[in-house]
Amino acid sequence: DQQVKQNSPSLSVQEGRISILNCDYTNSMFDYFLWYKKYPAEGPTFLISISSIKDKNEDGRFTVFLNKSAKHLSLHIVPSQPGDSAVYFCAAPQEDSNYQLIWGAGTKLIIKP
Amino acid sequence: GAGVSQSPRYKVAKRGQDVALRCDPISGHVSLFWYQQALGQGPEFLTYFQNEAQLDKSGLPSDRFFAERPEGSVSTLKIQRTQQEDSAVYLCASSKSLGNEKLFFGSGTQLSVL
Numbered sequence: 001d002q003q004v005k006q007n008s009p010s011l012s013v014q015e016g017r018i019s020i021l022n023c024d025y026t027n028s029m030f031d032y033f034l035w036y037k038k039y040p041a042e043g044p045t046f047l048i049s050i051s052s053i054k055d056k057n058e059d060g061r062f063t064v065f066l067n068k069s070a071k072h073l074s075l076h077i078v079p080s081q082p083g084d085s086a087v088y089f090c091a092a093p094q095e096d097s098n099y100q101l102i103w104g105a106g107t108k109l110i111i112k113p
Numbered sequence: 114g115a116g117v118s119q120s121p122r123y124k125v126a127k128r129g130q131d132v133a134l135r136c137d138p139i140s141g142h143v144s145l146f147w148y149q150q151a152l153g154q155g156p157e158f159l160t161y162f163q164n165e166a167q168l169d170k171s172g173l174p175s176d177r178f179f180a181e182r183p184e185g186s187v188s189t190l191k192i193q194r195t196q197q198e199d200s201a202v203y204l205c206a207s208s209k210s211l212g213n214e215k216l217f218f219g220s221g222t223q224l225s226v227l
Contacts, residue, residue: 043218089155099169103155
């Protein structure tokens, strides 16, 4: 069974504070994980990725942490800005396919001014 | 433009009608993907092209769905005899590599079947 789960449909964070978005998965053989960001009426935009051999990847205000024993990854945004308000998806490549990504249902992040 | 372009942006179809959705990928991108996204869900894989070759169509829900990319650039997703459950946003993505690590998505076509 290969699933990627985002159990929080929405998250509200004060501007300037840290936003933490969570993602759980079931297949320990995923090679890497991706985070995409989506604004209304637009397609998803690639944000950051992490290889399964690493436990952290950082890019500016965005850091992704991978906990393989817990089959859990999280995206940290600090400091949060109003433009970060969007839906965030985590995704992973399906094990038996070179082309298919499995996506979570997304978490809507709202940054309050 | 420099991005992935999809048309039409919105499509309303009567049940039983055929529809065609167009995708113009970023020039030179080898890989092209179609995804279906239902409301409140993540995208679900439909099919993958490497240049003009359709290498994976395992995600197409039924034989009413057909996709092509005859010259290795523009792609068309066709849905025959549309049904209400086909209502969704259809996303096209392209990538310059053979993998799917960094996809560039279009804004999608929102299909509503009445």
